[in-house]
Amino acid sequence: MLNLLNPGGQSKPTLPEPYPNSFVQITLNPYEYSIICPRVIAERTFLSVKLKMEPDSIKEVVISDDDHLALIIEGLGYESSERIAELTAPLAEQGVYVLILHIA
Numbered sequence: 001m002l003n004l005l006n007p008g009g010q011s012k013p014t015l016p017e018p019y020p021n022s023f024v025q026i027t028l029n030p031y032e033y034s035i036i037c038p039r040v041i042a043e044r045t046f047l048s049v050k051l052k053m054e055p056d057s058i059k060e061v062v063i064s065d066d067d068h069l070a071l072i073i074e075g076l077g078y079e080s081s082e083r084i085a086e087l088t089a090p091l092a093e094q095g096v097y098v099l100i101l102h103i104a
Helices: 039-051 077-093
Strands: 025-028 033-036
Touching: none
Parallel strands: none
Antiparallel strands: 025 033
């Protein structure tokens, strides 16, 4: 996955222009890769790879049609956890999907 973002083995992976400072989260678990990034990066970087895959494998790769917003909440420990709960509880109650990433 990093090879797609780091062609030619550059010392630091780069993102397509004009989005060099965009948020990209790549998570690997035993079942899947999850990649959170701007749609333009997903389309430019991963769509071409998907189209080259075997037909049976293509259906396993999904680029969501949903757009998401990022909200950064700074703070330490309980303080930030409390703020996250206060902000996300009303969204969750309305059925809005909320993904919380803790970045240390």
